[in-house]
Amino acid sequence: MPDRTAPPASAPSPASAPVPAAGGGPAVSAAAAGRDAEVRPLGVEFTPTGDPAVDAAIGLLEALDGVPTEGHxxxxxxxxxxxxxxxxxxxRS
Known part of the structure; x- marks a missing residue:
């Protein structure tokens, strides 16, 4: 069973993350695809639920702030x- 307490692996950088090319061609990097390589934080905050397991799971979403969409x-x-x-x-309880 995977370790559920470990933080998620970091995503590839936006310039190196493969992005499907238009028309179904080979994948290209985000920079090569002409996409905005700057990653902006969403600034979304969550209110703790009081359940430690739920709060830990939802807390992982905070790690996505600033990660390119491909890593979500x-x-x-x-x-x-x-x-x-x-x-x-x-x-079960």
């Missing part, structure tokens, strides 16, 4: 799994 999916999947496990534990 693994964190979203991890948070989704953690929240699902928390709900399943409630069903």
């Amino acid at each position: 999916l693994p964190v979203y999947e991890d948070v989704h799994q953690r929240l699902g496990e928390t709900l399943a534990a409630l069903d």
Whole structure:
């Protein structure tokens, strides 16, 4: 079972992250695709729920502030799994 207390791996830098090319061609870097390579923070804050497992899962989303969009999916999947496990534990209790 993966370590659920470890922070998510960092995402590749925007200039090196592969981005699908228009028309289904080979992937290119964000800089080569002409995208704005500057990553801006979202500034989203969350209110603690009082449940340590839920707060820890949601807290991982704060790590996405400043990470290029291409790096969000693994964190979203991890948070989704953690929240699902928390709900399943409630069903077992």
